Amino acid sequence: MRAAAGATTTADAWNFVEGGSGGEHTMRENGLAFDRVRLLPRVAVDVAGRTARTRLLGLPVPVPLAVAPMAYQTWLHPDGEVATAAAAAAAGVPFVVSMMASRTVEDIAATGAATVMQLYWLRDRGLFRELIGRAEAAGCAALMLTVDVPLLGRRLRDMRGGLVRPATVVAANLGGAGGGAGAGRAGRSEVALHTKVLFDPSLSWADVAWVRSVTRLPLVLKGILDPDDAALAVDAGADAVVVSNHGGRQLDGAVATATALPAVVDAIAGRCEVLVDSGIRGGVDVLKALALGAAGVLVGRPLLWGLAAGGAPGVTRVFDLISEELHEAMALAGCPDVDSARRLRTSVAGGGC
Numbered sequence: 001m002r003a004a005a006g007a008t009t010t011a012d013a014w015n016f017v018e019g020g021s022g023g024e025h026t027m028r029e030n031g032l033a034f035d036r037v038r039l040l041p042r043v044a045v046d047v048a049g050r051t052a053r054t055r056l057l058g059l060p061v062p063v064p065l066a067v068a069p070m071a072y073q074t075w076l077h078p079d080g081e082v083a084t085a086a087a088a089a090a091a092g093v094p095f096v097v098s099m100m101a102s103r104t105v106e107d108i109a110a111t112g113a114a115t116v117m118q119l120y121w122l123r124d125r126g127l128f129r130e131l132i133g134r135a136e137a138a139g140c141a142a143l144m145l146t147v148d149v150p151l152l153g154r155r156l157r158d159m160r161g162g163l164v165r166p167a168t169v170v171a172a173n174l175g176g177a178g179g180g181a182g183a184g185r186a187g188r189s190e191v192a193l194h195t196k197v198l199f200d201p202s203l204s205w206a207d208v209a210w211v212r213s214v215t216r217l218p219l220v221l222k223g224i225l226d227p228d229d230a231a232l233a234v235d236a237g238a239d240a241v242v243v244s245n246h247g248g249r250q251l252d253g254a255v256a257t258a259t260a261l262p263a264v265v266d267a268i269a270g271r272c273e274v275l276v277d278s279g280i281r282g283g284v285d286v287l288k289a290l291a292l293g294a295a296g297v298l299v300g301r302p303l304l305w306g307l308a309a310g311g312a313p314g315v316t317r318v319f320d321l322i323s324e325e326l327h328e329a330m331a332l333a334g335c336p337d338v339d340s341a342r343r344l345r346t347s348v349a350g351g352g353c
């Protein structure tokens, strides 16, 4: 799917999707860390009637997956987020709407997908509150505040290429500011410049508590890696956290999520839901995430590959592949359900149990 996507997208769009920050060490390590996790399968467990059904973010789901918030999907396919969300609706999987989505939250919600609205901390608090109101009115099931982007990571592929969004690829929920803002020269990324104007790097735990106080929706914090931050997230009233390094797009050198997850799960101690993303590439990775203590995962780049390669049917194909792999892996690991998957023992290749 990735190869098919690469063959259809422009160099700018491909760099934007595939790129990480700096030397892309964290981006590579995300996959390697999931690869190093070893599962201890159980045997002689009746898995004939197995199910991966569970609840995520208060929503019933057939598999413990949600679509990660990802900006500017019309860059990859003309229908953009509406195509991805239509496939998510068909799969029964929640769709997280990026604040920088290129289709409106109302159009996305109209696909019938269960939606969650992702927010960045904006300098313009009026606009920030307006978006919360729109998300509530559109029927979003939760808000997801991304806390790992005081500024955009140093994305060398985008800087070297002088990345510019096409003028048609707009932040549809922010008044539709388009790309092409004259920054298209080597060493500059127009996306980084645009976000620098919008995003407020002063976010603090007091602000998180304020966000908690201005909405009745469940609040999810995305971008937690340190167990102390996980505990602070609970104190600030978070209903869920996402263990994430933003797909290796923020701090290069940050820990891989499969490595960080167990300590966060311990620190949370059941007080809120723990999700994970960054490096999930198939059903076995999902099973590993569950075994490491997550309630579920956000799937990122693989869905964009499906979108670029084949629109909504391409995204559906990716959901189907991950679901088939998960169900097969659960059977082979002796897991009739998600709770038993979360009790599997793990070890790390080269280490002890």
Ligand SMILES: Cc1cc2nc3c(=O)[nH]c(=O)nc-3n(C[C@H](O)[C@H](O)[C@H](O)COP(=O)(O)O)c2cc1C
Residues within 6 Å of the ligand: 016, 017, 018, 068, 069, 070, 071, 098, 099, 100, 118, 146, 222, 244, 245, 246, 247, 248, 277, 278, 279, 280, 299, 300, 301, 302
């Ligand atoms: C093209 C692209 C755009 C993204 N846009 C956003 C965004 O708008 N908001 C956000 O919180 N995370 C964003 N992310 C990060 C994803 O939500 C997720 O954390 C990351 O993709 C997980 O890594 P993986 O795709 O390698 O598994 C983006 C990621 C990609 C690849």
Ligand SMILES: CC(C)CC(=O)C(=O)O
Residues within 6 Å of the ligand: 071, 100, 149, 152, 191, 195, 246, 249
């Ligand atoms: C436009 C960006 C802020 C989207 C993002 O979070 C990302 O590219 O990782």
